[in-house]
Amino acid sequence: MAVLLLADVNGGQLATDSVAKTLTAVAGLGEVHLLVAGQGGDAAATEAAGLAGVSKVLFAEGHDYCHGMAEATAALVVGLAGSYTHVCAPATAAAKNVLPRVAALLDVMVLSDVTAVVDADTFERPIYAGNAIQTVKSGDKVKVFTVRTAAFAAAGTGGSAAVEKISGATAEGLSSWVEDKVAASDRPELTSAKIVVSGGRGVGSEADFALIEKLADKLGAAVGASRAAVDSGYAPNDWQVGQTGKVVAPALYVAVGISGAIQHLAGMKDSKVIVAINKDEEAPIFQVADYGLVADLFTAVPEMTDKL
Amino acid sequence: MKVLVPVKRVIDYNVKVRVKADGSGVDLANVKMSMNPFDEIAVEEAIRLKEKGIASEIVVVSIGVKQAQETLRTALAMGADRAILVEAASDVHTDIEPLAVAKILAAVVKAEEPGLVLAGKQAIDNDMNATGQMLSALLGWSQATFASELAVDGDSATVTREVDGGLQTIKVKLPTVVTVDLRLNEPRYASLPNIMKAKKKPLEEKTAADYGVDVTPRLTVVKTTEPAGRKAGVKVGSVDELIAKLKDEAGVI
Numbered sequence: 371m372a373v374l375l376l377a378d379v380n381g382g383q384l385a386t387d388s389v390a391k392t393l394t395a396v397a398g399l400g401e402v403h404l405l406v407a408g409q410g411g412d413a414a415a416t417e418a419a420g421l422a423g424v425s426k427v428l429f430a431e432g433h434d435y436c437h438g439m440a441e442a443t444a445a446l447v448v449g450l451a452g453s454y455t456h457v458c459a460p461a462t463a464a465a466k467n468v469l470p471r472v473a474a475l476l477d478v479m480v481l482s483d484v485t486a487v488v489d490a491d492t493f494e495r496p497i498y499a500g501n502a503i504q505t506v507k508s509g510d511k512v513k514v515f516t517v518r519t520a521a522f523a524a525a526g527t528g529g530s531a532a533v534e535k536i537s538g539a540t541a542e543g544l545s546s547w548v549e550d551k552v553a554a555s556d557r558p559e560l561t562s563a564k565i566v567v568s569g570g571r572g573v574g575s576e577a578d579f580a581l582i583e584k585l586a587d588k589l590g591a592a593v594g595a596s597r598a599a600v601d602s603g604y605a606p607n608d609w610q611v612g613q614t615g616k617v618v619a620p621a622l623y624v625a626v627g628i629s630g631a632i633q634h635l636a637g638m639k640d641s642k643v644i645v646a647i648n649k650d651e652e653a654p655i656f657q658v659a660d661y662g663l664v665a666d667l668f669t670a671v672p673e674m675t676d677k678l
Numbered sequence: 679m680k681v682l683v684p685v686k687r688v689i690d691y692n693v694k695v696r697v698k699a700d701g702s703g704v705d706l707a708n709v710k711m712s713m714n715p716f717d718e719i720a721v722e723e724a725i726r727l728k729e730k731g732i733a734s735e736i737v738v739v740s741i742g743v744k745q746a747q748e749t750l751r752t753a754l755a756m757g758a759d760r761a762i763l764v765e766a767a768s769d770v771h772t773d774i775e776p777l778a779v780a781k782i783l784a785a786v787v788k789a790e791e792p793g794l795v796l797a798g799k800q801a802i803d804n805d806m807n808a809t810g811q812m813l814s815a816l817l818g819w820s821q822a823t824f825a826s827e828l829a830v831d832g833d834s835a836t837v838t839r840e841v842d843g844g845l846q847t848i849k850v851k852l853p854t855v856v857t858v859d860l861r862l863n864e865p866r867y868a869s870l871p872n873i874m875k876a877k878k879k880p881l882e883e884k885t886a887a888d889y890g891v892d893v894t895p896r897l898t899v900v901k902t903t904e905p906a907g908r909k910a911g912v913k914v915g916s917v918d919e920l921i922a923k924l925k926d927e928a929g930v931i
Binding site: 437 | 694695775804805807815821836839846847849860898900902904905916921
């Protein structure tokens with residue numbers, strides 16, 4: 371049994387946290403080979419080789435594999451899949467784009483957002499926005515799945531795997547990359563941050579979201595938002611925490627002006643400590659919060675920022 | 679250009695989901711069902727393309743139980759031109775897996791020859807986020823997932839996608855499969871006259887066997903459980919008390 375793990379690489383940088391957490395999830399399934407794809411990924415391949423639990427790094431240097439383009443990347447993975455019992459990746463937007471395509475080309479089902487690997491054929495995953503957990507057994511020859519990384523601790527470093535350069539199939543002419551609009555930020559990345567401060571509809575405007583950002587910066591935290599806040603244009607889409615956004619499990623999650631819709635709870639209910647600040651004491655968020663403060667966020671949040 | 683939109687009948691997003699006592703799945707008997715919200719966005723986008731003169735005809739397809747007819751009528755009332763129902767299950771609790779759905783859709787695409795398939799990025803029941811990508815793979819087409827902006831221009835489409843770090847724009851060759859995200863548009867409500875008119879629009883009934891597709895699941899459900907609950911903690915009276923608790927009791931700051 372061997373596992374092929376497709377690593378997320380963004381602009382030549384290995385998404386180390388997501389890869390390290392996926393390594394923990396699949397640790398019991400056999401030897402793990404990490405696939406790093408894309409021109410300019412040399413440093414990412416070297417870093418990947420140093421992660422504990424990796425026995426080999428496959429580095430596909432082709433230009434076609436840059437920017438996570440689905441058609442070429444899937445063709446590459448399919449070409450390698452014959453040697454593996456499992457093909458997996460962290461459940462990022464990039465992998466969710468590619469792995470279902472891989473699965474269909476292999477004529478197997480895909481399993482998205484796996485939260486537990488029970489055995490080589492059996493997996494747990496949330497359905498209905500996390501309102502139910504399903505355990506499913508796959509009868510397919512190759513198991514193709516993505517891992518919800520918030521459920522796992524990150525594997526350490528200290529590995530010394532060999533890096534093997536490979537080439538593979540591409541997908542000439544189907545699609546091309548135009549541009550990435552990635553907001554530059556000094557804040558920690560949302561899915562790997564120790565502390566997350568999120569704002570909801572209660573924040574009321576894009577300008578007032580600065581209150582949330584100031585508190586986050588004081589705490590060295592990442593900034594999140596509810597779907598309502600993103601839909602209202604108060605915050606960018608990549609800040610969205612929830613079933614259809616990002617799933618986070620930090621040590622501390624501070625929900626400000628967030629009512630606590632099921633879809634939001636699905637994205638943060640595994641946080642270790644949850645704080646809710648909301649002026650509506652009936653808000654469902656208080657049912658999952660360890661510490662609730664019924665207060666007007668426009669006075670409580672600046673006060674908290676000052677006193678920390 | 680013909681546009682094909684697959685739509686799924688799912689539990690209404692406002693309904694509280696209940697896990698069945700025997701652990702076999704979620705209780706769907708006598709529960710309000712609606713069109714998957716992401717699919718509504720796909721239908722809306724197809725209608726806007728028709729209003730702009732880019733799409734010539736909108737065909738909606740649903741694969742599942744006979745009752746999915748209602749979902750198709752909703753799409754017709756919004757503005758789709760005709761519908762195809764592919765009956766593949768008799769029990770409302772049977773969820774046809776994305777791979778089988780993609781195979782049936784691939785057969786429908788071969789018969790209908792659309793220039794564009796617009797699909798929801800995921801269904802809110804199984805949350806698999808797979809059918810569009812799988813369909814594109816089976817057809818050997820390009821794909822653009824999680825779209826928040828779509829512009830069709832000649833034989834290509836420019837799509838802005840919601841990705842982890844922000845937004846990504848790609849250009850895909852037509853024909854293509856685009857899966858839509860929440861912020862692409864706001865779907866319209868069907869007006870009463872349009873609901874009446876939709877009853878007269880053509881709805882063709884087929885079965886999975888008509889397309890020669892085996893819908894036997896690849897995954898066996900071992901059990902379905904309620905997620906572990908989280909208990910409400912304590913209410914604090916002031917910001918000072920909150921900071922003290924976080925420092926001394928929880929030790930997280």
